[in-house]
Amino acid sequence: MNILFLHPNFPAQFRHLATTLAKNPKNKVVFGTKRKEGSIPGVLKAIYTPSRQVRPETHHYVRTLENAVLQGQAVYRLADQLKRENFIPDVVYGHSGWGPTLFIKDIFPNAELLCFFEWFYHAHGTDADFDPKEPLTADDEARIRMKNTPILTDLYSCDRGLSPTQWQKQQFPPEFHTKITVRHDGVDTNYFQPKPGAKLxxxxxxxxxxxxxxxxxxxxxxxxxxxxxxxxxxxxxxxxxxxxxxxxxxxxxxxxxxxxxxxxxxxxxxxxxxxxxxxxxxxxxxxxxxxxxxxxxxxxxxxxxxxxxxxxxxxxxxxxxxxxxxxxxxxxxxxxxxxxxxxxxxxxxxxxxxxxxxxxxxxxxxxxxxxxxxxxxxxxxxxxxxxxxxxxxxxxxxxx
Incomplete structure (x- = not known):
């Protein structure tokens, strides 16, 4: 299987998945990321770089969207290069929100697109208005609503999605819940184990x-x-x-x-x-x-x-x-x-x-x-x- 992971930070939630999948000689694993540091044995790291930063004059409601589009564009160009090098993924698995998965269905229409859905933004009822000393303005409400635009695009485009906890899944629109499976990344309990009498x-x-x-x-x-x-x-x-x-x-x-x-x-x-x-x-x-x-x-x-x-x-x-x-x-x-x-x-x-x-x-x-x-x-x-x-x-x- 050919699999392409996408995350601006390397390796983030995909560390253990990429490491394990790369050990199987039947797999070819590529990881598209902005981060140059770090490596995983058997994983080909492919760096993408947006063509520019978000412009200062961009309306502040849509700066998150512009940034996502710039990242998605950079990933599209990276994917086009991979295609010319004869790497066609069977599966693309990316983190939704920053934008790298936005145009995958255009460049790799036959690949299954999987998205890691970490958070869906709400102006009220979760994090944004939690502290009563920090009341939201109308601008805040509009900006928070627009932050979901690239995520909504991924919810529509993806074949399947995953969220790490029930609480996080519940933040996403109910009409997309059938697409989202709940499964945490997991904790290495052999590494993180008790040590009685431990001294610091x-x-x-x-x-x-x-x-x-x-x-x-x-x-x-x-x-x-x-x-x-x-x-x-x-x-x-x-x-x-x-x-x-x-x-x-x-x-x-x-x-x-x-x-x-x-x-x-x-x-x-x-x-x-x-x-x-x-x-x-x-x-x-x-x-x-x-x-x-x-x-x-x-x-x-x-x-x-x-x-x-x-x-x-x-x-x-x-x-x-x-x-x-x-x-x-x-x-x-x-x-x-x-x-x-x-x-x-x-x-x-x-x-x-x-x-x-x-x-x-x-x-x-x-x-x-x-x-x-x-x-x-x-x-x-x-x-x-x-x-x-x-x-x-x-x-x-x-x-x-």
Whole structure:
């Protein structure tokens, strides 16, 4: 089988699929992407580059659409080159939203087009209007509606689609639900496994917490309101004053991955550090970490705080659970699909700062009583999100 993966970031959700399919000598796997870094054995990487950036004068409602069209055009040109080199895919599997899949049915009309549908945007009822302090304008509502244009094109054009969780599938228009299968990417439970008595020592970060018994962790791609960073940092300022032996470790970059940046150019990290008082000897920012060090962090965690707006579910929450970690998650739909309060984790209101602190202390004061929750957390991932099971199902779905 000839298969073409499409994703601007390499390898993203397709890492395990591309790796496994490339091991089969009967397959030829090509991965079209904008990202030059990285490689997978047996996978031919094909770089596409849009001809230009979105123009500043483009109406702000349709900048997302223009960007998607530019990416789709670049992929079309890449596909035309692949065709001249006698690569005709039987299947094209791409991430919907950024645009690479837009014109696949025009260049490869006989290929089966599969789309990974991660999110469908709504002005009301999910992420955009979640914080009452950030009311939407009419411009916001119109812009959010238009962000769905390339996704709607893919929903029409694709043969089949996949969404990682029920919550995420439910965001898409009901009339397209019959096209979308729910199947998570999967968690490598052999890699993300418990390590009793794990100690956190990151020598290159000059971080040695091997003698620390209370470690609160937080992981996100960026430090932003979508993942509850301001609420977490306010809670941390209280927590560190109440618990003199507690340390907090934050993994992620000082940037906004989802949502809006601050209008004055400050980062949310800068804002939080200016707004509240902290004992910086016990507050540790590691930046992004390689998987081996990230694993050390979550294995040594006493309690892991995961806050999110009603938005896509992060891999990190499931990976923490796979290590037998105790997750204190926000009581929002994507989290509630996985965590049942006081069964396989703890839940808390996203905006309830004092309650976040209380529940963290609840874990730190009764770690032995939380042992069952940790066991159930790992069992949940092994039963419903294990990569070894889901990968086989995912490949079968591709071949269908």
């Amino acid at each position: 020592v990151l020598n290159d970060k000059k971080l040695d917490l091997s003698e620390v018994d209370e470690i609160v962790t937080y992981v996100a791609r960026g430090m932003e309101p979508y993942r509850g960073f301001p609420q977490f940092m306010e809670a941390v300022s209280i927590l560190l004053k109440k618990r003199p032996h507690c340390h907090v470790v934050i993994v992620g970059e000082d940037r906004v991955a989802y949502g809006r940046s601050l209008p004055d150019g400050k980062t949310y990290k800068q804002l939080m550090l200016e707004t509240y008082d902290y004992d910086f000897s016990r507050l540790h920012f590691t930046g992004s970490l390689p998987y081996s060090q990230y694993l050390q962090v979550i294995q040594a965690s006493s309690v892991h705080v995961y806050l999110t707006r009603p938005f896509v579910l992060s891999w990190s929450m499931l990976e923490v659970m796979s290590t037998g970690g105790l997750v204190l998650g926000s009581k929002t739909p994507p989290v509630e699909e996985v965590i049942e309060d006081e069964v396989n984790g703890l839940l808390v209101d996203f905006f309830a700062i004092d309650r976040i602190v209380e529940r963290i202390e609840e874990v730190l004061d009764s770690s032995d009583k939380m042992a069952d929750l940790r066991v159930k957390a790992r069992e949940t991932i092994q039963e419903k999100y294990d990569l070894s099971k889901l990968l086989a199902e995912h490949i079968k779905w591709i071949y269908n």
